[in-house]
Structure formats: structure tokens, C-alpha cells
Amino acid sequence: MGNVLIAGDLHGNTAHALTVVRTAVREECARVFVVGDFGAWEHMASGRRYFDVIGKAAKRAGVIVYFLDGNHDKSSLLHELYDDCRDDEGFLVCRKHLRYAPRGHRWIWEGTAFAAFGGARSTDKGWRLAREARKAELVAQRRRYGSSKTPETAGTLWFPEEEMTDDELTALLAADDSPVDVLLTHDKPRASQPKWNRKDKPECYPNQDRVQRIVETLHPSVVFHGHLHVRYTDTIASGDGQWTRVEGLACDPEASQYPEYAKEHSWYVLPLPYAQPEIEAAEPDSLPA
Numbered sequence: 001m002g003n004v005l006i007a008g009d010l011h012g013n014t015a016h017a018l019t020v021v022r023t024a025v026r027e028e029c030a031r032v033f034v035v036g037d038f039g040a041w042e043h044m045a046s047g048r049r050y051f052d053v054i055g056k057a058a059k060r061a062g063v064i065v066y067f068l069d070g071n072h073d074k075s076s077l078l079h080e081l082y083d084d085c086r087d088d089e090g091f092l093v094c095r096k097h098l099r100y101a102p103r104g105h106r107w108i109w110e111g112t113a114f115a116a117f118g119g120a121r122s123t124d125k126g127w128r129l130a131r132e133a134r135k136a137e138l139v140a141q142r143r144r145y146g147s148s149k150t151p152e153t154a155g156t157l158w159f160p161e162e163e164m165t166d167d168e169l170t171a172l173l174a175a176d177d178s179p180v181d182v183l184l185t186h187d188k189p190r191a192s193q194p195k196w197n198r199k200d201k202p203e204c205y206p207n208q209d210r211v212q213r214i215v216e217t218l219h220p221s222v223v224f225h226g227h228l229h230v231r232y233t234d235t236i237a238s239g240d241g242q243w244t245r246v247e248g249l250a251c252d253p254e255a256s257q258y259p260e261y262a263k264e265h266s267w268y269v270l271p272l273p274y275a276q277p278e279i280e281a282a283e284p285d286s287l288p289a
């Protein structure tokens with residue numbers, strides 16, 4: 001059971017999350033790692049139920065589900081609730097079998113060095129803020145007519161902590177810039193070129209540049225990321241004559257807009273210990289462009 005099932009964005013989709021847990025069992029993976037947009041919405045009752053359901057399903061299946069934060073996760077609340085509740089490897093324990101990897105977290109599984117860096121930019125921030133404002137307005141109206149229902153508005157659709165700042169990243173890399181084998185991120189590195197890219201927009205470039213900087217500092221053999229909602233593989237230069245394989249993972253079926261989607265595109269079985277890919281031994285001329 002040394003394998004880990006790396007999974008793309010779940011967006012709080014319980015049915016798909018349960019499929020991912022079942023897939024982990026079938027593929028003999030003791031661990032699942034979700035690369036962001038997990039659905040960390042514990043400021044809402046539905047979000048707390050989602051955590052409960054996934055935590056219990058993971059326990060029954062005998063697996064532990066880990067995740068990093070995407071732009072649609074309320075990571076500030078995860079820190080608020082669980083910063084003081086960490087396991088031996090430093091993960092934040094949200095439920096016994098459901099754990100969060102904060103930005104810059106590092107760990108070793110089966111001799112393989114990992115690092116996680118969450119966060120990304122939402123391109124529909126304006127729409128999300130407008131919807132929040134409309135919800136707040138409706139709650140205020142209901143209040144005027146005597147409803148005592150607690151509003152669940154601010155931060156339900158857009159979270160100010162969604163992307164790393166340059167200062168945050170600089171501090172994390174200054175704390176530890178030693179190499180890793182496997183890098184897990186939500187956003188893509190700037191240099192990778194997916195066949196279908198819904199995030200090729202100027203406002204997305206600063207965070208993609210941050211992920212690129214992480215790649216060129218830590219020189220991982222492979223990066224797994226989500227956020228683009230499409231499955232692709234690419235190889236990029238990671239500095240000092242090294243190369244990094246990039247594996248973009250698709251998301252849950254409801255959030256996918258990619259015409260050739262298949263749910264199998266949303267996960268990847270990573271055998272541990274991780275074997276260096278053949279590409280590292282290849283001649284530079286034979287490397288993909």
C-alpha cells in the first residue's frame with residue numbers, strides 16, 4: 001500500500017470524492033492527495049458535513065486523504081481551526097483521516113521527498129464578489145422581515161487568501177530551498193503548455209510565475225497540479241540543465257468543461273518510492289520541446 005493516488009480538483013463534489021476514495025482502495029493506495037479546490041468550506045454547515053463524510057469514508061476504506069489549498073478553499077479557516085492540531089509529519093488534522101498540507105509544507109513518504117504549495121488566482125473574482133453582495137442583500141432583506149437565519153455570505157465564493165504573495169513565497173523558499181522529488185501545486189508552472197488552457201490570461205501569470213520559481217528552485221522530477229481542469233503531460237526545463245515532468249490533472253465531472261473529459265483523467269497512481277523518469281537520463285536533443 002505504498003502508492004499514493006494524486007487527485008485533481010473536487011470542488012466539494014461528495015460523489016466524486018467517494019469515487020476517488022474507492023479508486024484508491026482498488027489501486028492499492030493507502031494515501032490520496034488532492035491538489036487543491038478540495039472544497040474546504042467549513043464556514044458553512046454543508047462544508048462541515050462534506051468534511052465529516054469524506055473523513056468517515058476514508059477511515060472505513062483504511063486510507064488517509066490529504067489536500068492542499070486551491071483558490072476555492074478557505075485556507076485561512078483551516079489555519080484558524082487546525083494549526084494547533086498537527087500529525088507527526090506536520091499536516092493539519094481536519095478529521096482523523098482528512099489532513100491539510102499548508103503552503104510550503106514538506107514531508108517524506110517511502111524515501112520520496114514531497115513539497116506542497118497551494119493557491120491560485122480566480123479569474124471570475126468580480127462575478128463571485130457580486131454574487132456574495134447579492135446574497136448579503138437578500139439576508140438583510142429577510143432580517144428586516146424578522147428572519148433570524150445566520151447569514152453565510154462573506155467569503156463563501158471568493159477568498160482573499162486565494163493566491164500566494166511574492167513575499168509569502170520568498171519566505172517559504174528562504175526557509176528551505178533543498179530539492180524535492182515530487183512537487184504538488186494547485187496552479188501550473190508558467191512554462192508548461194497544456195493542450196487546452198482556460199487560464200492563459202494576464203491576471204493568472206503572476207501566480208504561474210511563482211510556481212515556475214518554485215520549480216526552478218526545488219528542481220522536482222515531477223509536478224502534479226490541478227486548477228486547469230484538464231489532463232495533460234509536458235516537460236519543462238527547471239534550471240541547471242534539469243528537466244521536470246508536469247502532470248496536469250482533470251477535475252470532478254460537474255466542474256469540467258473539457259469536451260473529451262473522462263473521470264480517469266482526474267487521478268494518477270504514483271508508486272512509491274518514486275523512480276526517476278527515464279527522461280532524466282536522455283540526451284538533451286531527444287527531449288520534448
Ligand SMILES: [Fe+2]
Pocket residue numbers: 009037070071072120186226227228
Ligand atoms: Fe482552482
Ligand SMILES: [Fe+2]
Pocket residue numbers: 009011037070227228229251255
Ligand atoms: Fe478548480
